[in-house]
Amino acid sequence: MNPKIHLLGFSNNTGYGIHTNEIVYHLRKIKPIIFTNLCNQDETIFHQNLYKNDDNMIHICISYGNMCQDILGLYSGIKICYTVWESTVIPIDWKDQLNSMDRIWIPSQWGKDIMIKNGMNELKIDVVPEGVNHKIFHPIITKPFKMVAPDLPGFRFLHIGKFETRKATKEVILAFDEEFRNDQQVYLFIQSHNQFIKNFNIFKTILELGIHPNIKERIIIVDPIEKHYSLARLYQSCDCFVYPTRAEGWGLPLIEAMSSGLPCITTNHGGQSQFLPTTDDYYYLPYQLKSLTKTDFGPYSFKTKDQNYGQWADFERSSLRQLMRKAYKENKSSKEIGKKAAKHIHNNFTWDHSAQRIIDIVNNL
Numbered sequence: 001m002n003p004k005i006h007l008l009g010f011s012n013n014t015g016y017g018i019h020t021n022e023i024v025y026h027l028r029k030i031k032p033i034i035f036t037n038l039c040n041q042d043e044t045i046f047h048q049n050l051y052k053n054d055d056n057m058i059h060i061c062i063s064y065g066n067m068c069q070d071i072l073g074l075y076s077g078i079k080i081c082y083t084v085w086e087s088t089v090i091p092i093d094w095k096d097q098l099n100s101m102d103r104i105w106i107p108s109q110w111g112k113d114i115m116i117k118n119g120m121n122e123l124k125i126d127v128v129p130e131g132v133n134h135k136i137f138h139p140i141i142t143k144p145f146k147m148v149a150p151d152l153p154g155f156r157f158l159h160i161g162k163f164e165t166r167k168a169t170k171e172v173i174l175a176f177d178e179e180f181r182n183d184q185q186v187y188l189f190i191q192s193h194n195q196f197i198k199n200f201n202i203f204k205t206i207l208e209l210g211i212h213p214n215i216k217e218r219i220i221i222v223d224p225i226e227k228h229y230s231l232a233r234l235y236q237s238c239d240c241f242v243y244p245t246r247a248e249g250w251g252l253p254l255i256e257a258m259s260s261g262l263p264c265i266t267t268n269h270g271g272q273s274q275f276l277p278t279t280d281d282y283y284y285l286p287y288q289l290k291s292l293t294k295t296d297f298g299p300y301s302f303k304t305k306d307q308n309y310g311q312w313a314d315f316e317r318s319s320l321r322q323l324m325r326k327a328y329k330e331n332k333s334s335k336e337i338g339k340k341a342a343k344h345i346h347n348n349f350t351w352d353h354s355a356q357r358i359i360d361i362v363n364n365l
Contacts, residue, residue: 003078005033005362006051008071009062012039013228015084015252019130020062026131026355038063038071048074058362060105065094068101078102078365082128084249084271085111086166087292089310090118092303103365107250108274126361129274130250131351132259136232139261139342145233154185155328158238158262160231160253161245163192163202165296168244170209171317173219176242177211179321180218186328189238191222191231196299235260240327240334244285244320247312248272255349261342263334265323269313275349277341283323283334290314 005027009020024035034057036047051057057077061068068081081098082105090098098104098120105128106112116122157176161167169192180186194200202221211219225231235241241257241264248254251272257264258275265283268276276282292309294302302309327334 003362003365004054004057005031005358006036006047006057006059006075006077007033007062008036008038008044008047008059010039011037015250016062016064018228018252019250022131022133022351023062023354023358026351027358029352030355030359052076058365060358065098066091067097069097072101080105082106085114086247086249086270087302087310087312088114088117088289089304089308090115090120091301092305093301095120105361108271110269110273111249111271127274128357128361129349129354130252130255131349131354132252132255132345133229134259134346134350136229137235137256137259138232138346139236139339145230145237152185152187154187155240155331156238157186157188157240157242157324158190158235158257159188159242160191160234160257161243163194163197163200163205164298166246166312167192168246168315171244171315171320172242173206173209173211175317175320175324176219177209177215178317179325180328181212181214183328184218187218187220188242189220189222189234191224191234193224194298231256232260235262238262239331240265240324242320242324244315245270245272246287246290246314250274255345258338258341259345261335261338263327263338264341265320265327267313267315275345277344279340281337282341283327283337285315285323286319287313287315 007024010017011021027033037043052074053076055076059072059075059077060080060082061071062082065083072079079101080103081101104125107130109127112125112127115125159172163169176188192202235257241262243254243264243266248270254266254272255275267287268284289311291311
């Protein structure tokens with residue numbers, strides 16, 4: 001039997017969307033697949049009617065865990081949810097829907113361990129790492145990013161991600177302010193947003209942090225980029241990626257920065273532990289696990305019966321300052337660390353690796 005693969009996902013510029021688009025493209029390099037773009041309601045309904053009774057089909061849904069049964073419930077055949085989660089506790093509404101799946105795919109061993117600790121069936125869970133397009137996100141600079149002041153002399157830190165507690169965006173800005181306010185040729189480039197916060201304004205938010213006047217002109221906001229791959233030139237135009245995330249299901253900006261050859265300051269906790277190098281010379285932020293409250297998730301829904309929201313990594317801002325200073329002082333040697341990390345990613349964690357892993361699992365179902 002040669003089962004047909006039907007992949008469903010949201011084709012957009014979010015993390016799930018990029019994951020979907022890359023998996024579709026790279027799977028199709030290996031074999032034909034059927035793809036349903038869940039952003040297109042007409043296409044979704046059409047494919048439901050066309051394929052819902054096909055028993056010789058494997059349906060793979062890339063989505064939040066609390067959506068998979070809603071999306072795949074009408075289909076016969078094998079149903080798989082390919083998802084990510086960040087806390088050490090799985091929400092109740094995720095458990096209910098994930099338990100209805102034939103298989104659960106998670107991108108890291110850390111994520112699988114969390115699923116098992118939360119009572120999910122170990123025999124149903126596969127680790128299917130996500131990847132990176134190493135032909136785009138690569139250390140070789142083909143065309144520098146056109147910044148506000150592209151001829152700025154000095155050292156450039158970069159931070160990309162939603163402005164939220166989990167990503168520690170505020171801590172990045174404050175650490176930079178405290179550590180480099182008297183270093184005139186050090187800059188922090190930020191591309192940050194949060195579409196889930198009404199009327200969010202990154203400029204206003206930074207001013208409200210009360211940063212020192214000496215530092216304001218050296219925090220440079222990068223406007224949202226329409227085409228995701230244009231970020232490659234932004235990574236390649238900077239010197240160090242600062243990503244002190246408290247929790248990740250995978251960590252797409254981090255793996256893209258590493259693949260681009262940037263030394264990265266981050267926590268070795270969560271989904272990113274799947275691809276971070278096991279080396280002592282990398283810039284890993286010391287952390288301790290912290291119990292969460294509902295407010296730590298901001299506007300996101302987290303349904304729990306016992307008010308246990310799990311844990312994620314917490315750190316001292318002084319430690320972040322020290323690592324930023326260290327990366328700045330060790331600029332030449334840190335570039336070599338970045339190149340080694342890029343090679344590690346290219347050899348093990350491309351989207352081609354992800355697609356082949358999927359094919360191998362499907363062939364053995």
